[in-house]
Amino acid sequence: MPDNFQTLLNHYNPPEAPDNLFNKIIARINKRQRMLAISRVIVFSLSLLGSLVAAWPIFSAVKIEFVNSGFLQFLSLAFSDFEVIITYWQSFILTLLESLPAISIALFLLIVFIFMGSLRFLTKNIKALTNKNILAN
Amino acid sequence: MENYADEQLLESYLNGEKEALDLLIKRYLKPIFGFVFSYIKNSEDAEEITQDAFFKAWKNLKKFDKEKSFKTWLFSIAKNTALDFLKKKKPLLFSAIEKDEKENSIIGEIPEPSPLPDEILNRADLTSELNLAMDKLSPKYREVIFLYYKEQFNFREISELLNEPLDTIKSRHRRAIIDLREILDAPKEEG
Known part of the structure; x- marks a missing residue:
């Protein structure tokens, strides 16, 4: 292709972008980031509150199930009949594991996980909202 | 940075x-x-x-x-x-x-444009003439010219960007500069 077409097209000047276009773009992005941060604060506040409300009854249920399962009684054997436990340690461990109220423990850990996660994301988004230079989403 | x-x-x-x-x-x-x-x-x-x-x-x-x-x-x-x-x-x-495409000519059928005469390049008001000439080109030709000459994309990149076959881009480019040259060569209207 003839080289002087490049020379010709070097003279082509499309209109310049308006001076304030950059600021408009940044303002629009910042506005969206702000809205996202606000909606996340709402969502994570609700999940934090929900996990707090759910934690107490679940914890109470875990306590009751521990008592009813016999786990504590089995565990106390480790202190009262230590030599027997040493001899039959495999059966002892299996018995302990079987008596664990696994489902309620799992549920409680889930609530704790939700609580910690909500707290983490809530503080991150509150920080983003209060920070003048909003960081990447 | x-x-x-x-x-x-x-x-x-x-x-x-x-x-x-x-x-x-x-x-x-x-x-x-x-x-x-x-x-x-x-x-x-x-x-x-x-x-x-x-x-x-x-x-x-x-x-x-x-x-x-x-x-x-x-x-x-x-x-x-x-x-x-x-x-x-x-x-x-x-x-x-979308409809404005004179082809689908094969690139080999489109004649290779000859170099521009110096007379065009030496015109005093070349920038304004060129801007007007570009306005007269079809949008598809104009975009290829812009991407190739102003933004220095190669044909393969333009093909990927516009999601068109490489040969289509090449033929469009060739037609674009032929059309551009015809517009610049055309006698100016007396005002």
């Missing part, structure tokens, strides 16, 4: 450096606006589309494939945003642009 490559700026931004996004936008604001304008030929609409294009790019930054060219990706978004705008707000113009 101003000398960082696009990919480095992108990485910095995703790691929390807001300034990196500012630099990326500043780097491509004029080229993207110029490209959109070459399509739309209206400053107000081009401003709106440019804003939308950068906003869409920002929303999808995390999904950007770092193996690919950021520049090509950004221009591709700008092009699609311009087309969406036309479809919604100027359907007649959109329809005309």
Whole structure:
């Protein structure tokens, strides 16, 4: 292709972008980031509150199930009949594991996980909202 | 940071450096606006589309494939945003642009354009003449000229950006500069 077409097209000047276009773009992005941060604060506040409300009854249920399962009684054997436990340690461990109220423990850990996660994301988004230079989403 | 490559700026931004996004936008604001304008030929609409294009790019930054060219990706978004705008707000113009293709000639059938005479290059008002001539080109020709000569994309990159076969881009380019030359060669209307 003839080289002087490049020379010709070097003279082509499309209109310049308006001076304030950059600021408009940044303002629009910042506005969206702000809205996202606000909606996340709402969502994570609700999940934090929900996990707090759910934690107490679940914890109470875990306590009751521990008592009813016999786990504590089995565990106390480790202190009262230590030599027997040493001899039959495999059966002892299996018995302990079987008596664990696994489902309620799992549920409680889930609530704790939700609580910690909500707290983490809530503080991150509150920080983003209060920070003048909003960081990447 | 101003000398960082696009990919480095992108990485910095995703790691929390807001300034990196500012630099990326500043780097491509004029080229993207110029490209959109070459399509739309209206400053107000081009401003709106440019804003939308950068906003869409920002929303999808995390999904950007770092193996690919950021520049090509950004221009591709700008092009699609311009087309969406036309479809919604100027359907007649959109329809005309989509239909406006003189070919599908094979590139080999289009004569190789000869070099421009020096007379054209030496014209005193070449810039304004050229701007007017570019306005007369069809939008598809204008965009290829802009991408190839102003933004220094190669044909393969243009083909990827516009999602058209490579030979189509080459033939479109050749036709574009033939048409451009004819417009510049045409006798001026006496005013």
